[in-house]
Amino acid sequence: MGESVAKLLIEKINSNFNAKSNYKNDKNYSYQVMLQDNLQQLSNFLVDKKEEFDFVIPKMKLNKNDNVELRERILNMTSNERKELGINKSTLWNIQKNLSEGKKFPDYI
Numbered sequence: 001m002g003e004s005v006a007k008l009l010i011e012k013i014n015s016n017f018n019a020k021s022n023y024k025n026d027k028n029y030s031y032q033v034m035l036q037d038n039l040q041q042l043s044n045f046l047v048d049k050k051e052e053f054d055f056v057i058p059k060m061k062l063n064k065n066d067n068v069e070l071r072e073r074i075l076n077m078t079s080n081e082r083k084e085l086g087i088n089k090s091t092l093w094n095i096q097k098n099l100s101e102g103k104k105f106p107d108y109i
Helices: 003-016 029-048 069-074 080-085 091-098
Strands: 018-020 028-030
Touching: 003 029, 003 069, 018 029, 028 029, 069 091, 080 091
Parallel strands: none
Antiparallel strands: 018 028
16 A cells, blocks of 8 residues: 555544544544543453443444545556555446546445
């Protein structure tokens, strides 16, 4: 994976990880705080501070930004870049075709 693609991936993960959702006591918390809370509860359970462990996984809503920079990078992706990322040739072709027709990114991007 190239450095620029890795950077985009990290940015995407960070924006979703910092998103807030309804958690305990019907309050909104970031997914990062929820993960920390679950890990703290797990550690308390493992060291016998707690008898039970209630792992709470809230419904996660991911935000997808259809930005021009990413669209251009996909449209101009070379065969070598595609191979480096492990993207199938026909998959890239279909994504590029849809993007060139003005359609939005597929759900898996």
